[in-house]
Amino acid sequence: MRIVVLDDYQNVAAGYAEWEALGAGLEFVSHAIIDTADLVQTLTGAEVVVAMRERTHFSADRLSQLPDLRLLVTTGRVNASIDLNAARAQGITVCGTESTTSATPELTWGLILSVLRRIPAEDAAVHSGGWQSTVGGDLFGHRLGVIGLGRLGSQVARVGAAFGMDVVAWSQNLDEARAAEVGARAVSKEELFATSDVLTVHYKLSDRSRGLVSAHELSLMKPTSVFVNTSRAGLVDTDALMAALHEGRIRGAGIDVYDSEPLPVDHPLRSAPRTVLTPHLGYVTEDTYRIFFTQAVEDIAAWAAGEPIRQLS
CATH class of the missing domain: 3.40.50.720 (NAD(P)-binding Rossmann-like Domain)
Structure with missing residues (x-):
């Protein structure tokens, strides 16, 4: 299983959760991916993608170009940048995480x-x-x-x-x-x-x-x-x-x-x-990232076991 963690701007995601427990191939992407062609190239072959809030858009068109994608995890419980209907139609499970409100x-x-x-x-x-x-x-x-x-x-x-x-x-x-x-x-x-x-x-x-x-x-x-x-x-x-x-x-x-x-x-x-x-720092804190990435790992493990949690679609 190949897992790609997107938008890790500060190169810190690896340190906020026990990713190695998943026993899968991991890739952390620290730069913003704007172009659709670049996104498709980066995610080709990835079954699982972790998206940081709404930094990367997953429209119906983009999802249609990611046939390998099976699980999309978004940090937070709501992500307007993901077309949930398109994901559902394509058989992609979308899960979220909790977050701080402070x-x-x-x-x-x-x-x-x-x-x-x-x-x-x-x-x-x-x-x-x-x-x-x-x-x-x-x-x-x-x-x-x-x-x-x-x-x-x-x-x-x-x-x-x-x-x-x-x-x-x-x-x-x-x-x-x-x-x-x-x-x-x-x-x-x-x-x-x-x-x-x-x-x-x-x-x-x-x-x-x-x-x-x-x-x-x-x-x-x-x-x-x-x-x-x-x-x-x-x-x-x-x-x-x-x-x-x-x-x-x-x-x-x-x-x-x-x-x-x-x-x-x-x-x-x-x-x-x-x-x-400020560069969209509202949710960028240690406590928030700890929740985001720890629960992202939980989401992936649960999905791999056939019992997805915190599903959005």
């Missing part, structure tokens, strides 16, 4: 503080021999707007309350009782954008939510406000966000997710002013 909210606050207090710029200044050059913003007594109050948004909201912030939230079906459970108040979408000092997105991407944050919503924001997205790039009009940054209509932005990943070298976001950019 990693992304923690990174969200790292980005909020980094943008608001200009931490990267001040760090660079100190390392280059300089000293104070910016004046940071504040959290206590200011308003946090949370777009989407699910598992992750709720954790972000609770931390905001602990900072002494006035926490408000919006989603299409949010009511006051649900918001109150996490120390927030439900407000209209317009009020949230117009009055929040920090706005953070934690919404599920779907056809209905794509472009949820458009030029209109961004135009409502205060020039002193900060925008953070650790959810999905498709929720936000990237061009409109860059325009707001270049025109100085918002204080800054912290971004962890992009329309194209890895972010192209010449992408204009890389040179956008007042931004803190």
Whole structure:
């Protein structure tokens, strides 16, 4: 049995689980595979593939070119980059893993503080021999707007309350009782954008939510406000966000997710002013990887024994 573990960007997957217990041929791929031809060449002859979240797409067309594939394991329980119907029709078993729910909210606050207090710029200044050059913003007594109050948004909201912030939230079906459970108040979408000092997105991407944050919503924001997205790039009009940054209509932005990943070298976001950019690190933590890869090994072993677990299709 040949097993290929994709998107091991940091060359660490081998150390997070007992892969040798599978007694199979293993290959860890550390570079991103964008081109379909490269993907097919890499995976030809592989019966089992482990995919890291949504880094590599498995469309119906791509799956049809992988006749040897029998088991596709994705880290996490949901992967929009896998065509589950096509996999099912082709007789490919798809299994997932559990994951932490704390990693992304923690990174969200790292980005909020980094943008608001200009931490990267001040760090660079100190390392280059300089000293104070910016004046940071504040959290206590200011308003946090949370777009989407699910598992992750709720954790972000609770931390905001602990900072002494006035926490408000919006989603299409949010009511006051649900918001109150996490120390927030439900407000209209317009009020949230117009009055929040920090706005953070934690919404599920779907056809209905794509472009949820458009030029209109961004135009409502205060020039002193900060925008953070650790959810999905498709929720936000990237061009409109860059325009707001270049025109100085918002204080800054912290971004962890992009329309194209890895972010192209010449992408204009890389040179956008007042931004803190991280390379989709929301789930990239030691505890998360330990769960991902340990359970991936469990999934493979169970499937090989004829009793697949954590099946998605």
